[in-house]
Amino acid sequence: MWAQIINVILGLWIMASPDLLGFADPTAADNNHIVGPLIVTFAFTALWEATRSVGKWNLALGAWLLIAPWILSFEDRSALINDMVIGAIVVALSFIKGKITQHFGGGWSALFKNNPEHVEKARELS
Incomplete structure (x- = not known):
């Protein structure tokens, strides 16, 4: 759970960093304004046990932050360093699994099983 809280904070930082660091590159700012809210959404959703697996999507977003400066040709050095550092931290925190103590119905695969x-x-309890 603590890893997801940190990812929420990092996602908020990614959203605010273009203005706070004064990015000169509009492409870098646009990238952060798109990726930041997604990181916050996935991390916040993963705070609860039933939706804990949603936090894995931040792995892809963190990886994108690592490669985006080269694909999008960032011109601003502060944007490049910021995205690389935050991307590496988001990737690392995405591997930390939260504790799951309850069973929540088997997920989507349960729809395709006979029993x-x-x-x-539920039959045992009734």
Whole structure:
């Protein structure tokens, strides 16, 4: 859970950094204004046990922050360093798994099973 909270803060930083650091490159600023809210959304959603797996999407966004300066040809050195550092941290925090103590019905794969685990547990309880 703590890793997702840090990712929320990093996503907010990514959104604010173009203005706070004074990015001269509008492409870098636009990139951060798009990626930042996505990082916040996935990290915030992953705070709860039932949706913990959503946090894995930040792995791709962190990787994008690592390669975006070269693909988008950032002209601003502060934008390049900022995105590289934050991207590396987001990637590292995406590998930290939160503790899951409850069972939540088996996910989407349960729809395609003949006797899903959550149906069996419901029968046992009734």
